[in-house]
Amino acid sequence: MTNVYVHGVGMTQFGTFVDRTMKDLLLDACIQALNEAGNPKVDAVYVGNFMGGSIYNQEILGAIVANELGLGFIPTAKVEGACASGGIAVRQGVLGIQSGEYETVLVAGVEKMKHASTADVTQAINAAMDNDSNEKRAGLTFPGFFGVLANRYFYETGASKKHLAMVALKNRENAMQNPLAQFRKPATLEEIMEARMITNPLGLFDCSPMTDGAAAIVLSSKKSPVHVRSSAQSSGPTQMQDADDLLSIPAIKESGRLAYEKAGVGPEDIDVVEIHDCFSMTEMLAIEELGFFAKREGWKAIEEGRTKVIGDKPVNTSGGLLSRGHPIGATGISQLYQLVHQLRGTAPNQVEGNPRLALAQNLGGTGSYSVVHILERV
Amino acid sequence: MRVMKIFACMNCDYHSVTSKYTCPKCQQGKLQETEVSPKGTVYSFTDIHVAPAEFAHIAPYTVALIQLDEAPVKVTARMDSEVTIGDAVELKGLEEGAFIYTKAN
Numbered sequence: 001m002t003n004v005y006v007h008g009v010g011m012t013q014f015g016t017f018v019d020r021t022m023k024d025l026l027l028d029a030c031i032q033a034l035n036e037a038g039n040p041k042v043d044a045v046y047v048g049n050f051m052g053g054s055i056y057n058q059e060i061l062g063a064i065v066a067n068e069l070g071l072g073f074i075p076t077a078k079v080e081g082a083c084a085s086g087g088i089a090v091r092q093g094v095l096g097i098q099s100g101e102y103e104t105v106l107v108a109g110v111e112k113m114k115h116a117s118t119a120d121v122t123q124a125i126n127a128a129m130d131n132d133s134n135e136k137r138a139g140l141t142f143p144g145f146f147g148v149l150a151n152r153y154f155y156e157t158g159a160s161k162k163h164l165a166m167v168a169l170k171n172r173e174n175a176m177q178n179p180l181a182q183f184r185k186p187a188t189l190e191e192i193m194e195a196r197m198i199t200n201p202l203g204l205f206d207c208s209p210m211t212d213g214a215a216a217i218v219l220s221s222k223k224s225p226v227h228v229r230s231s232a233q234s235s236g237p238t239q240m241q242d243a244d245d246l247l248s249i250p251a252i253k254e255s256g257r258l259a260y261e262k263a264g265v266g267p268e269d270i271d272v273v274e275i276h277d278c279f280s281m282t283e284m285l286a287i288e289e290l291g292f293f294a295k296r297e298g299w300k301a302i303e304e305g306r307t308k309v310i311g312d313k314p315v316n317t318s319g320g321l322l323s324r325g326h327p328i329g330a331t332g333i334s335q336l337y338q339l340v341h342q343l344r345g346t347a348p349n350q351v352e353g354n355p356r357l358a359l360a361q362n363l364g365g366t367g368s369y370s371v372v373h374i375l376e377r378v
Numbered sequence: 379m380r381v382m383k384i385f386a387c388m389n390c391d392y393h394s395v396t397s398k399y400t401c402p403k404c405q406q407g408k409l410q411e412t413e414v415s416p417k418g419t420v421y422s423f424t425d426i427h428v429a430p431a432e433f434a435h436i437a438p439y440t441v442a443l444i445q446l447d448e449a450p451v452k453v454t455a456r457m458d459s460e461v462t463i464g465d466a467v468e469l470k471g472l473e474e475g476a477f478i479y480t481k482a483n
């Protein structure tokens with residue numbers, strides 16, 4: 001099979017940019033990535049975006065990128081997979097190269113959220129639930145799903161709100177060193193635990209924020225020092241009430257299993273990880289589902305500091321969704337931005353010992369989509 | 379309400395409160411509608427303080443995942459009061475497509 005390599009990455013500052021347009025953010029990230037790649041001839045563009053249509057009234061993002069950057073009359077598409085839009089867009093690029101159709105693909109992700117009210121954004125995010133379900137009509141939300149999950153997790157394990165706070169604190173401490181992160185102000189465990197309740201037991205710091213931002217990556221079959229060792233994607237139940245085991249997200253587990261299988265490696269071989277911590281609870285569960293820690297024991301690994309930058313399995317050295325920020329369509333690509341820098345040895349919170357294998361996991365919906373990419377320094 | 383409609387696979391032990399074209403577990407069987415008691419216990423819950431625009435007027439409200447007593451099926455419902463895991467609950471009614479549950483006496 002054709003190998004796929006990373007030739008360039010780009011990322012805007014994540015945060016509140018009410019005065020910058022979606023196009024401006026998108027092109028900024030694309031130009032950074034293209035410059036880093038030496039401005040190659042691009043054969044196709046994929047753009048990950050979730051709510052450009054619903055809250056910003058802007059579509060045709062792929063064509064805008066091709067046109068504004070003068071890439072020629074090449075094929076482009078927007079990819080939507082809720083919060084996994086960016087990761088799925090990257091996977092489309094990988095598949096396009098592996099098929100032999102394209103040599104070089106530009107993949108970007110973008111979201112504009114901060115111009116809208118929280119209620120309107122929450123409503124727009126709820127488009128990633130099944131409108132026809134009694135569950136959505138009951139008033140369940142995304143944070144709500146992970147709140148229900150967290151209460152059960154607490155009930156079945158020794159974990160408590162303090163463990164969720166430890167995840168949020170770790171990611172905040174990482175973001176403080178990341179110049180592109182949205183939240184770089186220090187926080188304390190007490191402050192996190194006492195913050196305003198969003199959906200019991202999840203407080204403000206347990207939930208990823210609304211963010212403006214963009215990220216981009218240039219992929220090619222031509223060799224580079226960063227190899228996309230595997231790309232895998234899975235679906236899962238779109239409703240909480242259909243979960244066989246509430247404390248499992250099958251899409252994460254299955255996408256991880258497939259990615260390891262294709263790469264011929266196991267969780268023990270991974271040196272650095274970016275996980276989809278849309279909520280602190282999600283990170284606790286994902287580190288179990290991806291096989292880094294035993295089922296129902298993710299909270300112990302967190303308590304022991306094993307997922308810190310200096311731990312044996314560093315998770316979210318960028319600050320994660322919780323503190324780097326979560327501009328939905330850009331998130332999956334910003335994970336790869338951090339990991340590419342980790343493999344080059346140029347990341348904020350650089351992991352010691354020249355990491356060789358890096359894993360990114362990007363989730364959409366209440367476990368509806370999950371994408372895993374494993375990158376390798378070659 | 380006396381009954382809860384559920385769907386059972388005719389080929390394996392899969393059950394769900396939602397219908398599917400084909401059983402997601404064995405990927406072979408068709409699902410057959412059947413009726414059970416809506417009574418159950420709270421498997422887990424959350425109190426939603428920050429709600430989407432369409433529910434903002436009733437926030438904070440409680441959403442629970444309810445394990446039915448008579449079938450291996452869980453149902454997401456809105457509660458009419460706060461609950462905790464293990465509480466016995468019963469169906470109070472339907473409201474715009476949502477199951478509304480209440481604590482059993």
Ligand SMILES: [Zn+2]
Nearest residue numbers: 387390401404
């Ligand atoms: Zn079946």
